[in-house]
Amino acid sequence: MSGVRIRPTKVAEELEKIWVDFENLRNFRLPEEIDGTETIYEGAVRQILVNAYERNAEARRKCIDHYGDSCVACGFNFGITYGEAAEGFIHVHHLQQLSKIGKEYKVDPIGDLRPVCPNCHAMIHVQKEALSIEQVKELLRQANKR
Numbered sequence: 001m002s003g004v005r006i007r008p009t010k011v012a013e014e015l016e017k018i019w020v021d022f023e024n025l026r027n028f029r030l031p032e033e034i035d036g037t038e039t040i041y042e043g044a045v046r047q048i049l050v051n052a053y054e055r056n057a058e059a060r061r062k063c064i065d066h067y068g069d070s071c072v073a074c075g076f077n078f079g080i081t082y083g084e085a086a087e088g089f090i091h092v093h094h095l096q097q098l099s100k101i102g103k104e105y106k107v108d109p110i111g112d113l114r115p116v117c118p119n120c121h122a123m124i125h126v127q128k129e130a131l132s133i134e135q136v137k138e139l140l141r142q143a144n145k146r
Contacts, residue, residue, distance in 0.1 A: 062109035
């Protein structure tokens with residue numbers, strides 16, 4: 001965010017997270033502080049450098065063949081809800097975060113992967129320490145009690 005490039009390391013990743021938190025706090029304003037005439041812009045281009053961990057399409061297929069294409073956390077199924085165009089659409093979650101493993105490893109599609117909808121997948125990764133699927137299920141149970 002600062003424009004300064006640091007070689008990708010664990011320290012650099014932590015610094016980036018701290019900087020993002022700082023920027024979010026620095027830009028925080030109470031509702032009564034917001035000027036209604038303010039012009040808001042989006043779409044500026046900025047370059048970012050991230051590590052991308054390769055996913056294996058065959059592992060994904062085997063996971064879905066085993067567990068199905070419904071979310072294991074909430075049961076949502078794109079094909080049932082949106083029809084033929086969405087059949088088979090689902091995210092596949094790694095129970096062990098690839099970023100924590102930090103290297104190529106032999107994946108077990110049944111033991112290491114689970115199909116989850118994008119909403120549940122986002123909740124799993126909503127904080128630095130990923131939530132488990134069981135924790136997301138519990139959040140859903142609590143929400144349904146309200």
